[in-house]
Amino acid sequence: MKKRLWCFLVLYLSVLLSSPMTHARTLNLYTFHSPPYQVNPASVQDHTGPFGTTVETVRCVAGRMDWETQIRTVPQNRAIHGLRNHVIDGYFAVDESDLLNRFALPTAPVALEKWYFYSLEPIDNFRDSRIAAIAGSNEAIWLEQSRYATAMTVSHPDQLLALLHRDRVDAVLMDERVMALQRLSGQDPDDLNKQFVRFAPLSLYVTVPFAMEHPEFLNKFNRHIAGCMTGGFDLSQQEMSQISNRARSLIDELVNTYHLEDWLGSLGPPAELGEVLALDKQWRELSPSRASDKAAEILSLKLSGKLAQWQYEQDGMVTETIVMDTIGAAAAISVLTSDYWQGDERKFETIAGKTSDTLYLGPVRFDPSAQEFQVFASMPVVDPATDRFVGGVAIGLNIEKALRSPYLRPGSTNGSPGE
Template identity: 45%
Template sequence: MDAAPTMNLRLALGLTTVLASPLCQAQPPFLNLYTFESPPYQMVGSDTGGESQISGETADTVICAANRAGWSTRIRITPQNRAIHSLERNMIDGYFAIDPSAELDTIATRSDPVALEKWYFFTRDDKAFTKDLRIGVVAGSNEEAWLSAKGYGIFLSVSSPSQLLALLKRGRIDTALMDERVMDRLRQAKELAGTQLRAHFVRYAPLYLYLGETFTSDNPEFLGIFNRTLNSCMAGQLALSQEEDRRISELSSRLFKEMNSILDVRQIIDEGPRQESFTDVMTIDSQWTALSPLAVPDLAADILALPGSKALQAWQHSHQGLVTEVMLVNDMGTLSAMSQLTSDYWQGDEPKFQKVMENRATQPGGDPPIYLSPIRYDKSAARFQVTASRPVLNDHGEPALGVIVIGLSIEEALSDSEQY
């Protein structure tokens, strides 16, 4: 063989090896996770290539956020005790979707919520809920762990939601603690036929991914990226239901009327700071967001000291637990008054301002429209909340002076029982 062709062949083979190597390295690493079966959140899907695929809302959220952080996932269904045992010994990278656990908090690192469940005590007919009722729950579930931690007496633990509902229908238990979506699936499967239930709201339950110590030590950047992408991966899952929207709207309307009866919100807006140009607004907003919440910007301190802000603080305190924040925003979209420090100064790019300013039409003699935000998780307060916003109108049909925004704890707002 000629030396030249031989050399060219060797060169070609060498280049192929060099080029192929980065391609192999570019394959994303695998995140090995355990979870438990809980339709519609985590469930075994159809087999692909001999492996069962785990799907469902929560599984899809975790897969989405992990992928955006540069990782593929291997998810398996396993009993809780085995999952915790495996996580303790770093045999897996993580375990989801579970309630906060004092045990796991000592051996693993918790993400931001990867799911939001709505828990209700379900009773037959119009039976009121009291703590002395015979409570049924699914064994090994987050609900069972929560009941035990809160000191509730559990009458029966069973293997499945269907079995739990059957016991409730036959009167073997007085009430069942269950997620709303799980009960919806039973209803759609006609397992509720002929049975009238009353739903007593208990809590919004945030569920988490716990990552093992070895994984977080070896991949310190993962969790920050994972958490930042969760909101977009959960898009659509935190919307208010039609019934929740109605109830929160009615509550918000009463609160707005009460506030307007005791506070002059127009005067508060007029007395607040106002910038000369949009360029000034953006400069201040950049400085504000860079400092908040670790430090209070100078302008923020000035706004918090205003009489209008003090009045908002006092009004919020009169609804402690229900009202989480109050702010008045002028027509430029900047803060005129606030009950507490906000994360940014300019609110003009947010739906709670834009939706209200775009839709200010009212019926003659009617109230201005209310915009309700989707549910969002407040990490600092460890609670879920919504914001209700409404325009601050002039008397003479002129453009709105601005927007008033009230933050509401969703659990407090939906604490009453409802027919199911």
């Protein structure tokens, strides 16, 4: 009996040891050469593959999901062909594309670029201008899809600047960080005029068969991006200054137009916090599908209707408007908000009890449903007769629209429109 048991154990161990070991799954991905985001290794003998900020983000996310990565840089047409024919699992870092959406699914953004038109002289209308971009780049594809009259494409950024200085084109379209690298080749971007065009969220596209085989992949991948991305969604000091000025101007207009200090001052004492929290719970449970009784009551206010009209007149720049009482409860709203009580959020905590010139500007957030970058700004409302804090105003700003203001000259702190 013991001999049979021993033979069975030997047979079991031999089968176990002869079976292939379990390895991490491998993601087979294509990308393209675009420093500093994706950079080819200096030597073909370098087997570590491409590097750069976006490459490291993708590798980090994949690693946290127990996936290994095999990444190669290839021309755009080859990458699209590989994705369409399922030769690869995915392709990054690419802008949203109607073509790719036909046979692949995007993740949340793994990189964020800031695009500008660069020119020697100020240009009021770029639609009729000669514009150049890097061949096969996201910028070149976007120009074509947006029906700009692209003059030509070249293979390297320094060739774009050469075209500009030789008056072969009127402007070039380039990411801000890519342009900053031109200083290394003796160019000085600070000598150029620039106009902000857009934030470009760049994603990883995976094939439909891959997504079907791994149904949890996209959700898990998206959850890990924030912890792996290093920078990219932060505003520069110049952009912060411009957004702050725009937000302050809009809120001042709102307060003065509707005399919010008088309206808030007439509300009387705020509700008890316990009551506010109970109403907030009901509000959050139903939003955004429908309004709670309290939300419907506030939306029906005359002031809420005026806020909605004012917001509409801002042509998409303002995405949300909230008037708050002295403890941060919503007193009037332009649209149904996600919650009733703002008192535990930075946009209220930072301004509560402060003077009227205090401004809070929150972090940039990407709204995947609207495909927009937004930021919340808020200011206190103070009774000018008594200097008493009577509440606050918060607005959501579409960052791209807010940055499109009069032309940005060298050394200027103003932003600019895309056209």
